[in-house]
Amino acid sequence: MSIETTNPGPTPVAPTGAPSDAPPRRRGYWSMWATVPREFGFLILTMPIAITxxxxxxTTFFxxxxxIxxxxxxxxxxxxxxxxRGFGALELVRLRWAGRPETIQPAWGRGDREQGFWRAxxxxxxxxxxxxxxxxxxxxxxIVSVISWSLTVAWSSVALAxxxxxxxQRYIPDSGRDVWPVEWVLEFMFPGNTWDVDPVIxxxxFEFIVGLxxxxxxxxxxxxxxxxHDVIARGMLGAWRSEALEREVAQLSASRGAAVQAEDASLRRLERDIHDGPQQRLVRLQMDLAAxxxxxxxxxxxxxxxxxxxRDQARETLDELRALSRGFAPPILQDRGLAVGLxxxxxxxxxxxxVEIALPDASLPSPIERNAYFVVAELLTNAAKHADATGVRLVVSTRDTGETGHWLDLWVTDNGRGGASTLPGHGLAGLADRVQGLQGLFVVDSPVGGPTTIGAHIPYVPIAASAAPSPIE
Structure with a gap:
């Protein structure tokens, strides 16, 4: 584990959209009582709503x-x-209110199928x-509601009564009652007994034990x-697996497009910077050498x-080339890893x-290291050139969230003037596209006057896991 800390200060809080690495809490018997009121409210209203x-x-359909x-x-x-559709959506809302996980609803508006009045x-x-x-x-x-409502009423009534x-019961006259179910129970459990017990007591x-x-x-x-109800709703009211695959393909296509645009913007900017900087200086250097x-x-x-x-022109050109090369993966990144590079x-x-860096001993995937290096380099450059900052804090760590996998978290906080934005035309838009292309999250918190906190959360597959042979092989 590589850890370096220099006056770390308060650790930035992950945004709402960032995955959490908190382990899920186990729910035992006593914790189930906390949801009994909501589940009772859901079940007791099920049959009236279903019959309605x-x-x-x-009536409407037939x-x-x-x-026709x-x-x-x-x-x-x-x-x-x-x-x-409205009653189905109401059922899903009621299930979520009862404490069940949210069911993904179908994609009702798909493509050109709902363009225009008649198609809609x-x-x-x-x-x-x-x-x-x-x-x-x-x-x-x-059908299911009648059964569940009946069981709910019967179970609750027996438990409470x-x-x-x-x-x-002492205030209810028995009117010379001769039939006592408890006598049947005792005779069934202890046949031939001659016990003389008070049937009322x-x-x-017996009723108290049954009620308990x-x-x-x-x-x-x-x-x-x-x-x-939740299983039935997920099977009949939820989105199909094919729709989930369609959404995933669409998200991957959008991410790939964002990554391509980010790379294209980076190349264009690099070309412009080379043309306006080192190239002009080299032309000037050539003219000086001729003179x-x-x-x-x-x-x-x-x-x-x-x-x-x-000689001054050559030195300045070399400095500019070194500054431009920070956008690429330097040899130190490949030889020493991301921590040393940052x-x-x-x-x-x-x-x-x-700097506060906590990275695993094993190397991260090369594309993740290269993109993380580029993101941090750009953020540090922006803080120096555009934010008028006098201090920057860099926090880098990894998390294993279990369900959502491994994540690399990058936080850059500066005490500059703030006002940073990811809107098109702003400097951070390209970084947001790059992180989105990696299926990650890019968060900007930059009120006017500062401070500015920018987080990049990038998912990755550990090298050990990615290098493992496939079970099919």
Missing amino acids: GLVLLS TGLGL FLVFGIFIVVASLFMA TFAPFVDGHYWLYLLHGMVVNP GTTGWIW AETI IFLATLPLVFRGLTLL IERKLDRDPESARELLGEA RSLATRSPVPVE
Whole structure:
């Protein structure tokens, strides 16, 4: 582990969109009681909402179906499909309120299929999600809701009545009651017993024990019934796997386009910088050398002065080339790793840089190191040239989030004038595109007056994992 700390100060807080490396908390039996009120509210409202949806959907759909030979019957059927979509969305919202993870909804507007009034109107006919929502609202949800609502009411009633019956049953007259279920239970459990027990007391104890059992299993039953609705909703109301793949392909295409644009912008800027800087100086140096050659014999003193100017021009050209080369991966990055390369950047920065680097002993993938080096180099250059900063802090670390994989976190904070932005035309737009091209997150917090905090969070696959042979091989 390579760690270097120089007056680190407070560690910047990761933004809301950044992945968290906090391990998920295990939920035990007692923690399930915290969600019992919400799950009870979800389950007790399930049947009224489902029956209401069944009445409205069946009435609208079958009315439109019966009038399908008329033009307006088609619109009634379409209205029922949109209504089914609304009831399905309500079910997903209720499940999320009950504590279930969010279900990704289908991509309702896709491409040119909903361009124009008529395409938007008749889109439900060719979208299978609408028909699944209708099936869920008219058939599946009413049946499941009746079962879950009945179990919820019965379980809650037995749990509450059994545990509290000893309080209020004494005030209810038995009117010469002759049938005591507890006697059947005792006879079943202990056949042939001759016990002489008070049936009232035995019945009260028996009901209390049964009530405790139902009360103890209440969170499990509520959780199971809620999970049943959640599984059905995910299968019928959620997005299909093919749609997730389409979104992933679209995101990858957008990221690749952003990376290509960032590289193109970097090359154009490098070309412009070379043309305006070292190239002009080299032309000037060539002219000075030609003048020195002409004056060397007839005016040695003047030639000597020009030779000094030519030496200055060569030194300044070399300095500019070194500055431009910071945008590329230097040999030290390949030989010594990212930590040493970033420390070298911090050392060469005209603004003092406080460094805190915590990187794994194993090397990061070369593309990640190269892009991270470039991002930090650009941020340090911006802080020196445009932010009027007198101090910069660089924090670099890695995280293993488990579900979302490994992440490299880069934080650059300066005490400059602020006002930085990633809007098109600003200097940070190219860096944002570059990080987005790596499937990462680029965060800018730069109020006017400063300070400016910029974070780049880049996902990566460890070299050990990426180099492992495939199971197929």
